[in-house]
Amino acid sequence: MARSISYPAERFFGRVTEEIEVGPFKRGPKRRLWVGGKQHKGEFEMSSDLKTTATMPSPAKPFTQADPTRLSPVLAMLAAAALGGLSTTPSLAQDMPTSPSFVDDFKSFDRGRWYVSDGWNNGSHQNCTWSKGQVAVSEGVLSLGFEKQKLKDRDFACGEVQTKQRFGYGTYEARIKTDTGSGLNAAFFSYIGPNDKQPWDEIDFEILTKDTSKVQVNAYIDGKGKNEKLVPVPGGTDTAFNDYAFVWQKDSLRWYLNGQLVNTITDPAKLPSHAQKIFFSLWGSDTMKGWLGAFADPGRKVTMQIERVAFTALGDPCQFPESLACTVK
Secondary structure (H helix, E strand, O other): OEEEEEEOOHHHHOOEEEEEEOOOOOOOOEEEEEEOOEEOOOOEEOOOOHHHHOOOOOOOOOOOOOOHHHOOHHHHHHHHHHHOOOOOOOOOOOOOOOOOOEEEOOOOOOOOOEEEOOOOOOOOOOOEEEOHHHEEEEOOEEEEEEEEEEEOOEEEEEEEEEEOOOEOOEEEEEEEEOOOOOOEEEEEEEEEOHHHOOOOEEEEEEEEOOOOOEEEEEEEEOOEOOOOEEEEOOOOOOOOOEEEEEEEEOOEEEEEEOOEEEEEEOOHHHOOOOOEEEEEEEEEOOOOHHHHOOOOOOOOOEEEEEEEEEEEEOOOOOOOOOOHHHOOO
């Protein structure tokens, strides 16, 4: 289904018309823009809550370069690009476009940054329906849940968030604590794919909570994996917060656990080459027993907690003292 929305933004771009396709897309609804009568190249993801993405600056407070968040995310992207606020061309040390560096410590939930998956699933292998009710922020922690709750054709509900923007070469890091449970996957990863009219590229940290003493790292290039490695997590993923990071450069991809290098790929054929979105998800499966273990109803709500996430673009200074970007280049 498609619908068009016109924004009163002539003073920035000429008449802007936005066509939104609403449906059960794997990675969220799509939107296309016409600016001044011409279609803007590319498609962008949108929030499931249309009201939060259609806010325009009031006449009493005109848009300035320092306040792009008052536009809808797509118009903010165009406005910032026009005024120099978004790197749509390669920046220092970048060979691909990237959104700016950021740190999110979840003092609040930034709906301008995050899209919440809600009301659908990723396919028959997934035994839960994504639900906004399984996403919460409290006391500086983002929590994703998994619990028994009938939603659509699934008996369980689960949580996922993804960035609305795409990111290129740089340092990706998150501080995470998981729960336990066979048949479940707690994941921190970057992804882009066919729903964004791009090849399937992906970089993963996946904690298969049947065994919280390990984390699996992996990368997909044009949908091809075979780069997985199981890495020991001293003390376990469920007893304390651990720091997971990967450094993605044109000629290498390196994974780090608590500041220690645990895996490296340098083969050009195995290196992603397309800007990606950042995801956190907690989901289950009845069918992927060989990988996730046999699913068993945990009988309670299982959670994945994220204390901080950051992206530092290649060539940018580190953004907080504990950042891997301060010490690893």
